[in-house]
Amino acid sequence: MNHMLQKLLLSVFVLVCFSAFLNAQERDLAKGTKKFNQYAFVDSQKIFLRVAEEGYESADLFAKLADSFYYNADYDDAAKWYAKLVEKYAQEVTPNQYFRYAQALRAIEDYETSNEMISKYESLAETQGTDYDNSVSISELKSGNAMGTFTVERLSANTVGYSDFAPAYYGEKLLFSSTRDTGNLTRRVHSWNNQPFLDLYVGDIVDQGQLNGVSKFNGSINTEFHESTATLSPDGKTLYFTRNNFTNETYRTDKRNTNKLKLYKATLADDGTFGNVVELPxxxxxxSTAHPAVSPDGKTLYFSSDRDGTYGESDLWKVEITENGFGTVENLGADINTPGRDTFPFVDADGKLYFSTDGRGGLGGLDVYVYDSEKSSISNLGEPVNSPKDDFTFIFDAESGNGYFASNRQNDPLDDDIYTFTREACESTLIVQVIDKNTRKPLNGARVGIRDIDNELLTSGVAEAPDAKFNFDDPDCGADYFARAEMEGYATAEKNVTIPEQSSEVTVVIELEPSIVDIPPDFDLGKLINPIYFDFDKSFIRPDAAVELAKIIEIMKEYPQLRIDVRSHTDSRGIDSYNMALSERRNKSTIEYIVEKGGIDRDRLTGRGYGETQLLNECSNGVPCTEEQHQLNRRSEFIVQDY
Structure with missing residues (x-):
């Protein structure tokens, strides 16, 4: 950041340390008439509930049960099964499952647990390398426009060789700090660098954010010491600012003889000037306490300080502004503050908190970040706002898209300049394309719905020919949305998408899987479940295989006339004759399990072992293969017979 602020304002101590979607939509499905219309029939609620009631447990079982309730807007039961999934199979829970669980909890007003699941979602997503927290790499930051399209221009009102920084809105004017020499021969200079002390100046904002008529700020605020970083209350009656510890004409230091920074306020007098300067309590x-910023509603004062309880060199703090003074000072917490310098806060009209820090990596020096409390996210603004040098005192008018910040990117570290910028309007389009998962062909006529993070349906319509696309125009840049597609004869599917901060066209492809509404002859029911695997050279039923066989049992109960031919296979390792005998033992074990555990009539089951005679890959005798390749051949098939 501005080393003038570092070296001038903070004396010796610390130079610049202050320097839901996924909630299911209403479904127009006739209950009880489509048993197997989603995730294939084996995954319907009825079958999975029966499996669970039999005492079988697995992450896959709990997840699909939870999802089935979730997609039917039964959030109480969805939350129950997600809870079982998280409790017993935490290591297998996916980010999206955590997110759906959180949304289900929100729907039943369990906000505390919902926030916990959102945290797990963000943590797990991060470990898998997905950019869920809006952080970006250095190369992305340097590519520009990380948080939108900015056009930056240096103010012509900057003075060469002097420091200009800390812009602040002052009605139709711009208030800022400067060490500029006004030609006053008696003006004191700081003994540390032979430059004048900081004072407050003001200028008229004209075309493209430039300034005219710059002059020293009127009133009794400027003194022989430093005045800097000011902010005007929303009602225009109070000005908060930073000054050296100089109160009532008395210059004070700490026990180490270091003069700290303090916050002061001045009130508007009848003559239009600010006076009656009072030190904040x-x-x-x-x-040190410095760099104030007032919230848009005028109820909260943000600032930077290295007071007790600070996580790093300086932290961001806040205090309530009351009718009788101020409330209790609060640290903004470790989610925002870092071991480095967190400083120069500003809150825009949308409630977003902008600040500078060197504790988050960034491009170098102080970088400008924005904290979005609604998303609980912190993002680096990237170039051209940030640079390898110090970038700080960022302010922004969200309505006009114009703003200012300071940087020493072009000059000596002691020579800060103010830059004006325009953030261009973000105009984006979200395109949803719906295709058949197996054939990859467009599903023209599919229904598409777009919902926001709070599960509000924003728009819906039909995926139109020839490419089965649905357009959602003008989504909010930086916002999260959820797109769902459904079509008769297919399982409903959905995807979440984040719209970039800059103008863009975002395309999301949703793949719908055909539903199985009937069981065709010669169909392998094994395709509808997870593979039934056996350990090498073993024929006993493993616990994971028991869960899958329970699904086969429920299918046979659902269809009493169904007959199945069970076919067991081995890999090629071992003697051919031995493998044939092994497959026979596995086949017998499989059939006996279905009969004894499931109560299925033995006459409905046939089968035999095929040994290694029907391999699925090239892993025959003598061919080197991985364990995973061999495992594919150690399988069971459940072939539907005529019924």
């Missing part, structure tokens, strides 16, 4: 001589 939460200052002390032992630490």
């Amino acid at each position: 939460f200052n002390t001589n032992s630490f």
Whole structure:
């Protein structure tokens, strides 16, 4: 950041340390008439509930049960099964499952647990390398426009060789800090660098954010010491600003003889000037308090300080502004503050908190970040706002898209300049394409719905020919949306998408899987379940295989006339004759399990072992293969017979 602020404002101590979707939509499905219309029939609620009631457990079983309730808007039961999934199979829970669980909890007003699941979702997504927290790599930051399209221009009102920084809105004017030499021969200079002390200046904002008529700020605020980083209350009656510890004409230091920074306020007088300067009550001589920012509603004052409880060199803090003064000072917490310098806060009209820090990597020096409390996300603004040098004192008018910040990117570190910028309007389009998962062909006529993070249906319509596309125009940049597609004869599917901060065309492809509404002859029911695997050279039923066989049992109960031919296979390792005998033993074990555990009539089951005679890959005798390749051949098939 501005080393003038570092070296001038903070004396010796610390130079610049202050320097839901996924909630199911209403479904127009006739209950009880389509048993197997989603995730194939084996995954219907009825079958999975029966499996679960038999005492079988697996992550896959609980997840599909939870999803089936979730997609039917039964959030109480969805939350129950997601809870079982998280409790017993935490290591197998996917980010999306955590997210759906959180949305289900929100729907039943369990907000505390929902937030916990959102945290797990974000943590797990991060470990898998997905950019869920809006953080970006250095190369992405340097590519520009990380948080939108900015056009940046240096103010012509900057003074060469002097520091200009800390812009602040002051009605139709711009208030800022400067060490500029006004030609006053008696002006004091700081003994540390032979430059004048900081004072507040003001200028008229004209075309493209430039300034005219710059002059020293009127009133009794400027003194022989430093005045800097000011902010005007929303009602225009109070000005908060930073000054050296100089109160009532008395210059004070701490025990180490270091003069700290303090916050002061001045009130508007009848003549239009600010005076009656008062030190704020939460200052002390032992630490610095600086760089104020008032919330848009005028109820909260943000600032930077190295007071007790600070996580790093300086932290961001806040305090309530009351009718009688101020409330209790609060640290903004470790989610925002870092071990480095967190400083120069500003809150825009949308409630977004902008600040500078060197504790998050970034491009170098102080970088400008934005904290979005609604998303609980912190993002680096990237170039051209940030640079390898210090970038700080960022302010922004969200309505006009114009703003200012300071940087020493072009000059000596002691020579900060103010830059004006325009953030261009973001105009994006979200395109949803719906295709058949197996054939990859477009599903023209599919129904598409777009919902926001709070499960509000924003728009819906039909995926139109020839490419089965549905357009959602003008989504909010930086917002999260959820797109769902459904079509008769297919399982409903959905995807979440984040719209970039800059103008873009985002395309999301949703793949719908055909539903099985009937069981054709010669169909392998094994395709509808997870593979039935046996350990090498073994024929006993493993626990994971028991769960899958339970699904076969429920299918046979659902269809009493169904007959199945069970076919057991081995891999090629071992003697051919031995493998044939092994497959026979596995076949017998499989059939006996279905009969004894499931209560299925033995006459409905036939089968035999095929040994290694029907391999699925090239892993025959003598061919080197991985364990995974061999495992594919150690399988069971459940072939539907005529019924």
